Amino acid sequence: MIRELRSAAELRAACGDDDLVMWAAQSSGSGGRAWVLGDAVVAGAPAISRRDRLAVAGGASSAVELVRHALAELGPSYRPFGDVDLVAAVTAKLDGLEESGRFSWMSLSGGVPEAGGGVGWLGGDAEVAALLAAAAPDSYAVPGVAGVRRWAGLRDGGELAAVAADAWSAPTVGFLAGVATRPSLRGRGLAERVCRWVSRELVAAHGRAALMVDDDNAAAITVYERIGYRRRRVMASHPIGGG
Known part of the structure; x- marks a missing residue:
């Protein structure tokens, strides 16, 4: 059963405090919403880093149903993104989505x-x-x-x-x-x-910091890794014809 997460504490527990998911939820005042089903979590907010973004984490089978539900609730402008293999699997299973691109999420704590x-x-x-x-x-x-x-x-x-x-x-x-x-x-x-x-x-x-960087920007990635950021390869998708 799909359950909407009503607080940051609920979301943190559901996603294991995943920094990408916690970032995508933003604050309650921003219009961010999140849901959980089984081992999957989605969280999204409008107009963050110039896009309506929907972070996806967890198992692919539950994630497919969650993304379908979230897009019906939030609207087709939201772009699912998360680990490459997971979002590729979700995109392949859902009609109307295609890959936007692959890049890196980098995060830092301590x-x-x-x-x-x-x-x-x-x-x-x-x-x-x-x-x-x-x-x-x-x-x-x-x-x-x-x-x-x-x-x-x-x-x-x-x-x-x-x-x-x-x-x-x-x-x-x-x-x-x-x-x-x-x-x-x-x-x-x-x-x-x-x-x-x-x-x-x-x-x-x-408590921590994050950024997004193009995979072909090797010089920038080297700088961020030298500072202490950890790299995570991610993918985004968008509605077919949505650009």
Whole structure:
């Protein structure tokens, strides 16, 4: 029998405190909802990291029924995502879904070594927007987007050199996004310093941190692993024809 989970404590118990699931549920005020059936759990919330997302965890047979139920409740804009084999199996069993892509979820708990000086939260968005336009025009996190809370940065000779955002963080999972370095200053480890500093802040505030990264971005994955993030390969799907 499918049961809706009404609290963070219920969800935590059902999913074993899985960081991806806990992040996708977000807070009750965000419209997040979650359900359990047997050994499977789904949790979703609207407009997190620019998508209506539905995290999926557990056994495939129960997950198929849960995803079908959740999409009927939440609507077809929600994109199931989770471990590659699980979401591939769910997508194959449900009519109307196709693969969106594969990428990595990376998470971090525990202490993070000091980042060094010079990094701090920024007071304005104009410089951040200009840097992102030049260095990371496809970034999901940009100033002014709902859920993008604050930006940290590092200066070089007075010029904003590298940035990262606290964006779409959940109560028990801080989320790192919007990482960028001015093109002329790349190769000096500046983004790593900012990411290390923001990661420490997120872990201190939320208990752990997470991020998403493309599998072909080997340089970024190396940096995140050096900070202490653990990699988990995931897949997302979407309605056929939904893009």
